[in-house]
Amino acid sequence: MSDALLALSGLSRRFGGLRALEDVDLEAREGEILGLIGPNGAGKSTLFNCLSGHVAVSAGRIRFAGRDVTRLAAARRARLGMARTFQLGKAFQSMTVRENVAAGLGITAYGSFWRSLAGRASGGVRDRETDAILERFDLRSQAGARVRELPMGVQRRVEAARAFATGPRLLLLDEPAAGLTHGEAEAFAEMVRGVRDAGVTVIVIEHNMTFAMRLAERMYVLVDGRIIAEGPPEAVRADPAVVDAYLG
Amino acid sequence: MDAYLISVMTFIGIWIIMAMSLNLLVGYAGQVSIGHAAFFGIGGYTVAVATVKMGLPFPIDLVLAAVVSGILGGFLGLPALRVRHDFLVLATIGINFIVVAVFQYTPALGGAYGIVGIPPIAIAGVELLGLGMLLLVAAIAVALFVLKALLLKTWFGVRLIAIREDEDAAAAIGINVASTKIWAFVLACGGAGIAGALYARQLGSVFPENFGFVESVTVLTMVVLGGAGTLIGPVIGAIILGGLPEYLRFLHEWRYVIYGLLLTVLVIFERDGLMGPESRLRALLTRLLRRAAAEP
Amino acid sequence: MAETITNIVVTGCLYTLIAMGLTMVYGMLRVLHIVHAGVFAVGAAVGLVVFQTLPVGFWPALFAAMLASGALGVAIYHIGYRWVLDAPRGTPLLVSIGLFITLQSLLEKPFLLGAYASAFDAPVGLPRVQLGALAFTPAQLAIVLSTVAASGVVWLVLNRTRLGLSWRALSEDMNMARSLGVATQRAVALNMFLGSAMAGMAGVLVAVYENAVSAHMGEVVAYKAFVVVVLGGLGSVLGAAVAAFVLAAFEIGISTYLGGLFPRDAIGFAVLIVILLFMPTGLLGRRFD
Numbered sequence: 001m002s003d004a005l006l007a008l009s010g011l012s013r014r015f016g017g018l019r020a021l022e023d024v025d026l027e028a029r030e031g032e033i034l035g036l037i038g039p040n041g042a043g044k045s046t047l048f049n050c051l052s053g054h055v056a057v058s059a060g061r062i063r064f065a066g067r068d069v070t071r072l073a074a075a076r077r078a079r080l081g082m083a084r085t086f087q088l089g090k091a092f093q094s095m096t097v098r099e100n101v102a103a104g105l106g107i108t109a110y111g112s113f114w115r116s117l118a119g120r121a122s123g124g125v126r127d128r129e130t131d132a133i134l135e136r137f138d139l140r141s142q143a144g145a146r147v148r149e150l151p152m153g154v155q156r157r158v159e160a161a162r163a164f165a166t167g168p169r170l171l172l173l174d175e176p177a178a179g180l181t182h183g184e185a186e187a188f189a190e191m192v193r194g195v196r197d198a199g200v201t202v203i204v205i206e207h208n209m210t211f212a213m214r215l216a217e218r219m220y221v222l223v224d225g226r227i228i229a230e231g232p233p234e235a236v237r238a239d240p241a242v243v244d245a246y247l248g
Numbered sequence: 249m250d251a252y253l254i255s256v257m258t259f260i261g262i263w264i265i266m267a268m269s270l271n272l273l274v275g276y277a278g279q280v281s282i283g284h285a286a287f288f289g290i291g292g293y294t295v296a297v298a299t300v301k302m303g304l305p306f307p308i309d310l311v312l313a314a315v316v317s318g319i320l321g322g323f324l325g326l327p328a329l330r331v332r333h334d335f336l337v338l339a340t341i342g343i344n345f346i347v348v349a350v351f352q353y354t355p356a357l358g359g360a361y362g363i364v365g366i367p368p369i370a371i372a373g374v375e376l377l378g379l380g381m382l383l384l385v386a387a388i389a390v391a392l393f394v395l396k397a398l399l400l401k402t403w404f405g406v407r408l409i410a411i412r413e414d415e416d417a418a419a420a421i422g423i424n425v426a427s428t429k430i431w432a433f434v435l436a437c438g439g440a441g442i443a444g445a446l447y448a449r450q451l452g453s454v455f456p457e458n459f460g461f462v463e464s465v466t467v468l469t470m471v472v473l474g475g476a477g478t479l480i481g482p483v484i485g486a487i488i489l490g491g492l493p494e495y496l497r498f499l500h501e502w503r504y505v506i507y508g509l510l511l512t513v514l515v516i517f518e519r520d521g522l523m524g525p526e527s528r529l530r531a532l533l534t535r536l537l538r539r540a541a542a543e544p
Numbered sequence: 545m546a547e548t549i550t551n552i553v554v555t556g557c558l559y560t561l562i563a564m565g566l567t568m569v570y571g572m573l574r575v576l577h578i579v580h581a582g583v584f585a586v587g588a589a590v591g592l593v594v595f596q597t598l599p600v601g602f603w604p605a606l607f608a609a610m611l612a613s614g615a616l617g618v619a620i621y622h623i624g625y626r627w628v629l630d631a632p633r634g635t636p637l638l639v640s641i642g643l644f645i646t647l648q649s650l651l652e653k654p655f656l657l658g659a660y661a662s663a664f665d666a667p668v669g670l671p672r673v674q675l676g677a678l679a680f681t682p683a684q685l686a687i688v689l690s691t692v693a694a695s696g697v698v699w700l701v702l703n704r705t706r707l708g709l710s711w712r713a714l715s716e717d718m719n720m721a722r723s724l725g726v727a728t729q730r731a732v733a734l735n736m737f738l739g740s741a742m743a744g745m746a747g748v749l750v751a752v753y754e755n756a757v758s759a760h761m762g763e764v765v766a767y768k769a770f771v772v773v774v775l776g777g778l779g780s781v782l783g784a785a786v787a788a789f790v791l792a793a794f795e796i797g798i799s800t801y802l803g804g805l806f807p808r809d810a811i812g813f814a815v816l817i818v819i820l821l822f823m824p825t826g827l828l829g830r831r832f833d
Contacts, residue, residue, distance in 0.1 A: 054416055074419035083420065090417035092410060094477075103410060107422040109403040113431050116404035159417075166421050280633065327817065331824045333633075334576060338774040339820055341767055342813030349810035461767060465641055472634040501653070508646030512624055515638045519631035 005030045005201050006051075006170055011060035013043075013050055013225075020046040022225040024060070028170065033196050034203045035216025035233070039246060043225040044205045045087050048172050052084045053077045065169060079107060083168035087175050087205075091158040093148040097139050100147060100158050102130050104165025130165070137161040137191055153180050157188070164195060171195060173204045177211045189215045209246075213237065221245070254378050255450075260490040261385035262447050265392055267470040267482035269439025272396065274468065275476030276405070277432035278412030279328055282464045283340035286347035287317045287437040289459025291444025293351060296363035296454045306369045306449075313445035314438045321437020325430035344464050351456035362455035369449050385446055392439065397479055399435075408432060412477075473514060475521025475530075484523050546677040548800050552792045554684045554753075557691035558746060559788035562765055563772035564698060565742035567784040569617075570773060571715045572735050575625055575636040580743050580769060581762030582647035583620070587613040587744025588751040588761060589657055592664050602666040606690075606748045613744025614737035621736045644766070651759035661758035664751040683753045690749060694742055698781060701738070711735055768809065771816045791815065 006028040013021040020043045028034050038044055049055035051062060053074035062070045069077050083104075092100050102121055109119045120126065134140045137157050147155055156176060163171055173192070177185040185208070192215060196202055206212035212219065213233040221229040221236060223245040229236050236242055270284045291313035298309040324343055331339050352360050369376045369384065376384055399405055407428045410418035415425050448454050466489065474485025492510070496503045518527045562584060569577045591609035595602065624639040651657045670682040670689075680688065702708035710731040746765075751757045772791055776783030794815045795808050 052420060054419065073424075074416075075422050075424045078420055078422040086416065086420075090414045090420075092413040092417065094413060095409065099406075103406050104421050106403040106406050110407060110422045110424065113404065113427065116407055117399070117402050119403050120401055121403055121406050122401070162421065274634070327821055331820050335774055335820055335824060337576065338770055339817055341770070342817050345767070345810050345813045346817075349807050352807070468634070469638055469641060472638050476632075476634060502649075504649035505646055508642045508644070508649060510642075512639050512642030512646065515635055515642065516624065516627045519628055519635045 004028060005065060006203075007063040008051075009061050009063075011047070011050060011062065012058045013046055013055065014058045019225050021050065024222075024225075024227055026220055026227065028201055028203055030169075030201055031196065031199070032201060033192065033215060033217050034201075035212045035219035036203060036205045036222060037207070037209060037212050037219060037236075038222035040207065042222045044222055045174055046225075047222065048084060048174050048205060051172060052082060075110070078166060078168075079111060081167070081169035082172070083163035083166045083170070084172035085156065085159045085163055085174055085176065087178075089152060089155050089159055091147045091155045091162065094146065096144055096146055097150070097158050097161075098130055098134065098143040100162045101133050101139070101165050102126060104133075104162040105129055107166040133161050133165050136194060137164070138187070153184055156180075157191075160188075160191070164200070168200055170201045170203070173202065175205055175207060177206060177208050185211050251378055254382050256491065256494055258382045258385050258450055259447075260487055261382065261389050262443050262450065263467070263470065263486040263490040264389050264483050265385075265443040265446070266440055266467050267474070267486040268389075268392060268396060269436045269443065270467050271471045271476060271478075271482040272408070272439065273432055273436035274471055275478070275481070276400065276408040276412060277429060277436075279429060279432060280333070280337050280468075281340040281436075282337055282461070282468055283324075283342070283344035283347075284436070284440050284467050285459045285461075285463035286344040287321055287440035288444040288447065288463065288467075289347060289351060289454070289456075290320055290437075291317045291441030292448035292454040292459065293357055293363070293444075294441070295445040295448040296366050297357070299366055299449075300363055306371065310442065310445045313441045315441075317441025317444065318434045318438030321440075322430050322434040324437065325433030328429055328433065329426050341461060341464070344459075344461055348456050348460050351459070358454075360456065362453055364453040366448050366452045366454070368452070381450060385450075388442065388446065392442070393479070393483070400479070404428075404431070469511065473511065473521060475523035475525075475527065478521070478523050478525070481521050481523040485521070488522075546679070548796060550678050550680060550684065552789070552796050553678075554680075554687050555796060556789035556792035557687050558750060558753075559768070559772050559792055560785045561691050561694060561742050561746040561749070562769045563776065563784040563788050564695065564781055565739035565746075566769045567773045567776065567781055568698070568711075568735055568739040568742075571780075572711060572732060573621075573625055573629065573636075575629075575640060576770070578637070578640040578766055579620060579644040579647065580740070581766035582644045582651075583613050583616050583740045583743040584747040584750075584765050585651060585757075585759065585762035586616055586647060587747030588664070588757045589651060589747075590744070591748035591751060592662060592757050595664070595666055602668045602686075602752070605666070606745060609744045609748045610741040613747070614741035617736040617740025617743075618733050620740075621732060644762075648759055648762065657757060657759045659759070661756040661761075663755050664748075664757050665755055666752050668752065683749075687749050687753060690745060694745060695785065698738070698742075702781065707731060707734060764809070768812060771812045775816055775819055 004027040008024055008026040011021055011024040024047065036044055036047065046055065050057050053072060057070060061068060064077065065081060067080070069080065092103065095103070105126060106121060109115045134143050137160060139157060139161060142150065142154065147158055160173065160176065176188055180188060189211065192202055192204070204212060204216060216233060218231065219233055219236045220227050221242050228245060229239045229242050266284065266288055270281065273279050273281055294313040294316045295309045298304040298312055327339055328336055351357055357363065369381065407423050410423055411425050411428050418425055470485035470489045471482045473489065474483065475481025492507055493503060496506055499506055514522065518524060520527060522529050524530065566577055566580045569575070569580065587609045590612040591605045594600065594608045595605040620643055624643055625636060628636045628639055652659055668682045668686040670685045672682060673680045673685050702711065710727065714728065714731055772787045773784055775791065776787030791812055795811050798811050799808050
């Protein structure tokens with residue numbers, strides 16, 4: 001268990017009387033595309049928020065890249081190699097697409113005030129790196145557009161590109177296919193596979209079962225804050241407990 | 249040139265420095281403050297004490313003013329970490345009042361009578377008065393404008409805009425939000441301190457009531473009217489609002505009524521400020537500049 | 545001691561009146577409604593003018609001032625706020641500031657209040673009252689009674705009428721409420737009317753209590769009202785009332801027993817900041833009730 005890239009043990013999160021997550025054990029292995037599915041309100045986004053450090057855990061441990069990160073601030077975890085997107089989409093609205101992606105590149109400089117002053121956010125090498133990432137996410141043609149003027153689907157891609165720009169070991173994608181047409185979702189799935197081939201482990205939260213099943217190599221099913229099933233997509237799809245949860 | 253005109257322009261230059269510094273906090277870091285005049289005052293009083301009581305020369309007093317205001321500004325950043333939006337606005341107003349009260353009630357700072365007799369700046373034995381002082385203020389304003397522009401191009405500039413746009417997303421790309429906010433306060437308040445230092449030298453005196461709520465509101469107005477989050481916005485705002493009472497002099501007692509109405513109307517028509525990204529003025533100026541550049 | 549308590553009660557009532565109106569407007573429009581202090585001053589001015597030029601007593605003059613202030617509030621919404629409701633945060637604040645400067649400068653004109661304070665010597669026609677050790681002068685009694693009455697009206701409207709319900713819906717989510725068919729313009733206008741009328745009422749009461757009306761009397765109120773509103777939780781009417789008395793108690797308590805160590809206004813803000821550090825969303829949190 002301990003040589004997995006990410007390992008959760010006994011993770012719980014309670015809000016007052018509400019148990020959002022209860023005793024979750026989960027593991028992500030290097031180089032895989034992991035799916036996390038479950039009905040609405042199951043606690044999937046809460047799980048991501050606990051993973052990335054945006055929400056504190058009530059109990060349990062998170063190990064990432066060999067370290068216990070349970071108490072680490074979100075920005076520290078990001079600098080350790082954990083990147084993410086958000087369910088509601090949080091690309092920087094007043095910046096252009098290019099500026100958003102470039103912002104991710106600055107991660108090595110953000111750790112200290114003086115290092116932040118030392119580097120420029122654009123020009124030369126920086127621009128070439130940004131171009132490569134824009135190309136990968138099919139954003140070249142819209143590089144100069146301001147994000148707030150772009151449709152949601154494109155904004156999510158920008159957000160994913162920005163997360164990728166931080167050079168992560170683990171990428172958490174929260175409902176990346178939401179609001180996308182079938183063609184767009186397929187294209188995005190290709191981009192995700194490309195990201196994995198570039199050496200990044202990916203965990204995808206999806207509400208859209210078909211998309212998740214096609215993309216993920218292994219899945220966890222979360223219902224009412226608990227993991228009720230785990231395994232390859234075909235096994236999970238056939239699992240009676242899972243069928244029950246979605247239909248019942 | 250008319251001595252009065254030079255004096256007005258010098259004060260406008262000082263307002264420009266103030267507005268540019270507040271813009272860093274409000275327009276770029278997204279932290280609204282209606283207490284900036286407090287740091288203007290801290291800079292002014294630092295110079296007053298440094299020159300009148302300690303006999304320190306220029307530029308030591310200026311550097312001291314910037315450092316003291318900057319450090320105290322950093323402390324203001326700490327409550328800003330816990331308190332957001334409108335609550336933060338109120339807290340900054342409160343800090344302004346408390347600082348003015350400290351000026352008013354501390355005997356060593358002259359109490360309600362302030363400190364007078366601040367000598368003009370002397371460089372190599374030559375006193376800077378009138379035009380000389382105007383040139384110095386202008387030079388410092390230009391230098392700070394350039395420094396700010398350069399700062400915004402660095403990764404720190406990205407940190408500022410990122411925390412303004414979305415703190416969660418900023419943290420997700422490795423930005424330490426708290427540290428960024430505090431540094432924003434340090435830099436902005438340090439800038440206000442520089443403005444205050446020049447103000448004290450220009451006026452020759454500092455009084456507690458010159459650094460209160462009304463002045464803080466005026467500076468914020470300059471920033472928002474000109475266009476928060478743009479480089480040129482606060483400059484335009486300072487020129488207009490700093491000079492407006494003078495330009496409207498011909499209206500005599502109706503000056504402030506027109507001032508208030510003009511402000512209201514301008515802000516309604518250009519909600520992102522006169523030099524905001526999509527403002528008519530910016531579009532006009534861009535067109536004119538392009539045409540001028542195209543002429544052979 | 546008894547006098548201190550009366551002072552706290554009276555000051556608390558005045559702060560409640562001013563803050564209640566302000567928090568109603570803020571709760572709905574989310575604007576830092578600085579010009580509320582200008583409406584306060586206009587109310588006092590109208591009260592004075594009506595009392596001096598018409599053969600009526602204090603209470604009709606007060607009522608006239610409330611009507612005028614209410615109308616002014618509605619006008620302010622239509623002239624200014626309506627256009628900038630979805631603009632970035634600084635813009636409505638600046639509109640409010642611009643209107644405040646305009647109002648105060650107009651009040652300064654010789655044909656209105658002029659540059660100096662005017663006396664407002666009006667008998668309120670109430671008796672002196674003795675409650676145990678506490679003695680209330682007629683003016684103080686007028687303040688307490690008016691505050692109780694006004695608070696009662698606000699509570700009734702908020703909790704027992706459809707108007708109050710629509711206010712609460714609008715303050716939660718204006719766009720949602722609008723699309724659900726809530727008569728937005730009318731509800732907002734009435735909200736501004738009632739909130740501003742309370743400012744005018746406070747203006748007249750303060751003017752009579754201190755026997756002074758001046759163009760700049762709003763300035764002191766401007767920021768103090770915000771201290772109360774924020775302490776009480778922006779948009780919470782009950783919170784504003786509680787905070788009003790907490791602030792009055794602190795201010796008067798500290799300045800009475802610690803002498804002139806620190807100006808009263810700064811005390812208010814020091815209290816605010818300390819409370820905010822422990823409770824970053826005010827005493828009762830962000831609610832509209």
